[in-house]
Amino acid sequence: MTTSEQSRTIAVVSAGLSQPSSTRLLADRLADAAVRELEDLGQVARVENVELRDLAHPVVDAMLTGFPSGDLARAQEAVTGADGIIAVTPVFTSSFSGLFKSFWDIIDPEALGGVPVLLGATGGTARHSLALEYAVRPLFTYLHADVVPTSVFAATDDWAASAADVGAGLPRRIERAGRELARRVAQRQGDGPADPFASSPSFTELLGGS
Template identity: 60%
Template sequence: MASRSIVVVSGGLSQPSSTRILADRLTEATVADLAARGVDTVVEVVELRGLAHDVVDMTLTGYARPDLAAAQSALAGADGVIAVSPVYAASYAGLFKSFVDVLAADTLDGTPVLLGATGGTVRHSLALDHALRPLFAYLHADVVPTSVFAATDDWADAGTDQVKPLPARIRRAAAELAQRVAAREPVTRTGLYDAVPSFEDLLGGS
């Protein structure tokens, strides 16, 4: 069976980031589940913190610098996506939304997506259903039923004990994503970004 690609989008703004930690836990569980199904996985991580200036530049100019263009192309060719954002003011982070805003409309069309979020209190968990899920539904992504929210207090209880809620939810969500990814033919979507010139090219390299 052909290998599958998983692209992980981490919207954490701090370093180290609990958002990145959750993204890594979800990735590890998904890769393990795919391996159990006999599927090899190639993982690429997109850290939005490092693309912040490129995202703003594209918002203003309409053209992507190389690192941002590479992230966009990776998403367009992904067999599955894990997207995790911190929650601020009861919604996804502004940088996370700005990154989504500079994606081509068909980038995630039909792509299986696992959603995650982090926040200081469990009250923010509602953002997954009232903000993140509608956003990815608009993009025509195939969002798996289980999403994962991790509050600050969850990390103290997030060991390997089978009865602890966060690890169990991570495994459940990862299994749902792995099942969808394994059941699909490898993605062959190309051309969404290949023809877009860089801003430097338009200026003649100056």
């Protein structure tokens, strides 16, 4: 399979509690931006949506028993098997939601090593935007994920501004973050990040050995 024919999977994890949810809306916008960029790079992209609201009870059960099953097990497989992840949480009391944190707590801590991750969050006011940097980003750094530089926070006022002006701050941040994720995903090979030294000759080859 050539690079242009490779199929990539993006797992989109949304922890919004309401329906409709601004958290899910942001997650969908970020996924659309990443998919567009991947297609521009000549790659087929598929999105797997994981709505944590529908998994709240199984998540608690798995925390108590240590054994996820059913829809939760399938959601975990979708996330740990993805080429890239978009993770979006509402901000409650200046941090990620309990449901969001609980889901990642029951993921194998070794399963996300090197996986590109794009972070997003929603909240009522821009004052909570730093929660992405002091709460959410450290969580995925602990999980050894490859977190892209741009994270996206959407406050209530951002949605009104973006609806009136497609060049407003939120759409620009979404496009930039989606582009960063897509490029990391496109560069990723096999089950881990691309090895910059993979094509380097061995010492035996340098010394003329067989």
